[in-house]
Amino acid sequence: MKLSCLIVDDEPLARAGIRHLLSQQQQFEITAEADNGTDALRLAQLHQPDIIFLDIQMPGLDGLSVFKQLASKPAVIFCTAYAEHAVTAFELSAVDYLLKPFSPERFQQALFKACGKIIGKLSRPANTISPATSYVDRLTIRDPGRLRIVDVNDISWIESAGNYVDIHVYSQPKSYLLRDTMAALEQKLDPAVFARIHRSSIVRKSDIVELRPGDKGDAEVLLKCGSLLTMSRRHRAALAELFGNLN
Known part of the structure; x- marks a missing residue:
């Protein structure tokens, strides 16, 4: 089972960079891309991605506004050139905040955090009786240089x-x-x-x-x-x- 990803950035080169990094990991698939906030919300609703890579400064809705308006809350990784929004992003429960340009190693760290959040959401809360749907349906295993998703x-x-x-x-x-x-x-x-x-x-x-x-x-x-x-x-x-x- 692969984790679905939505890439949102108004810069084609930035989207291409994220696309390239994800292509090196078989556990992830890109379901859609958007170059503005309005399309990002529409595509997020349509595809229900597991992870969203989200720029901040974009035409129309900015990335922070997009995050606030998401109906469901996937793992969101902000990818931006502006450091001053980091505190707000983490207050909104962003998984990570990557400053452009970022290294492949830093990108990998963000993926680890995103997978951790996804697994945490699927895990049963402690000391509660939960329905079967709250048990995990996949496990994330760290192999050297990659993440392996086991169904x-x-x-x-x-x-x-x-x-x-x-x-x-x-x-x-x-x-x-x-x-x-x-x-x-x-x-x-x-x-x-x-x-x-x-x-x-x-x-x-x-x-x-x-x-x-x-x-x-x-x-x-x-x-x-x-x-x-x-x-x-x-x-x-x-x-x-x-x-x-x-x-």
């Missing part, structure tokens, strides 16, 4: 790997390391879809094809991919609706 629907199982979690997906033979804890990730995933079966394992319930009970209340869990995982006695209740009484 949760593509995840088969997850295992602990020290200070990281190792995410096994359908679409790739390799797994992906994400710097997170099992406990934190468990809270982000829909329990109707995923189950914590061990302190070091989370599985997609629909991928389970066989359960092999042990003699101490534990069990071995066989997945469609052939992986054989251990279900601890402590976590057996997570699969009770699938297998009934595991005693």
